[in-house]
Amino acid sequence: MGTVIPMENIIENKNATGGLQGGPSGSSDDIINDVVPDGQPLNVSPLHKAWQLIGFFRRIFIYLSLNALAELGLLNLPDWARVIFKCLPIISLIVFVFRQFNSFRRLWINKYGLLVFISLIFSLTADACLVFKQIEAVFLIGIVCFIISHALYMFAFGWTPFKSRLLVRSFIAAGLVYYSVYIPSPNGTRVSLAQRSLVLKIGGGIYAAVVFSMQWRAWARVSYQDLQNGRWYEFLGAIGASLFVLSDIILVVDLFKFIIYGGDYAILVFYYLGQMLIALSVLDGKDIKWPRVGDTESGCKACCASPKACITTSPGIIAKWIFD
Incomplete structure (x- = not known):
């Protein structure tokens, strides 16, 4: 597994050198390989x-x-x-x-x-x-x-x-x-x-x-x-x-x-x-x-009377009913 470089370290490296450098070659491929x-x-x-x-x-x-x-x-x-x-x-x-x-x-x-x-x-x-x-x-x-x-x-x-x-x-x-x-x-x-x-x-x-x-x-x-x-x-x-x-x-x-x-x-x-x-x-x-079932941020509860109603109208419950 590649080593994940913290984003703040990359930004500091960019500010110090004027560009992104992931290794000795300074190529973008090195950055991708590390991140x-x-x-x-x-x-x-x-x-x-x-x-x-x-x-x-x-x-x-x-x-x-x-x-x-x-x-x-x-x-x-x-x-x-x-x-x-x-x-x-x-x-x-x-x-x-x-x-x-x-x-x-x-x-x-x-x-x-x-x-x-x-x-x-x-x-x-x-x-x-x-x-x-x-x-x-x-x-x-x-x-x-x-x-x-x-x-x-x-x-x-x-x-x-x-x-x-x-x-x-x-x-x-x-x-x-x-x-x-x-x-x-x-x-x-x-x-x-x-x-x-x-x-x-x-x-x-x-x-x-x-x-x-x-x-x-x-x-x-x-x-x-x-x-x-x-x-x-x-x-x-x-x-x-x-x-x-x-x-x-x-x-x-x-x-x-x-x-x-x-x-x-x-x-x-x-x-x-x-x-x-x-x-x-x-x-x-x-x-x-x-969107997750019952997730307020997705607007799910806004269009359903209750989270339970949302679950029963979800394609997931249909798949569960047919294939389980």
Whole structure:
């Protein structure tokens, strides 16, 4: 862990030398290395972090706009261009996660940040493969990359507390989704999973198990007590995981069950938002000023009849009721 220099010492050093000096070289990197503890995100204001994601939303808008123009026949968008524009938002998130640590050394020793960072890279590869989803071999490569991505998220979220009831619910949901896309479609608009290759059937089963296990681990680490104390970053990761799962459900239904008009846009919107929330969860909870339940400074009591009413209308109690 780096040594924390008291702020008054830095100010005195600056006044004496005419600039910030963190070491013999006097470089700003030395100051950062001393002030910021190793393996922790840099202490940057939440507003500054929000500005870092503007490029992410801009790239989503560009890709969706180009995709819409291509579907209307107003633009010829080749597959290689589609791959580039589809992957740009995830590249923005990869850069965002890295910027929270500002060096590979700090990222390397922060297990959660490192696993999220690597998972985003595998998601990036999968995104490129799914552009060619009509080619089964390439589609399978994308599925494998997403399985690895979900597994990395699962390990990042950790294994305590276990929450066995939530695990049972997750596997029931996974089985229902797999069965729904396995049986033949009544209207015959899509080729069901039962009519596909054995490799795809097995891969689909593994994928369903892994993706719902990832959602189980994401919600298992959400603590209602932390939500009451204003620490919401685990909750952000859990919401992001659920949006990721929702995106995958729409994808497999559209591929193996029936055509979902506008499904491609719903898949992308939920997927990008889910990845963004998981990326935001790498931020230290102490660095974000969330309103606490019953906190007079946040105006919580002003809009509720009582602190008890505030608690019962909190998203935290809803999550506690559903997932505990």
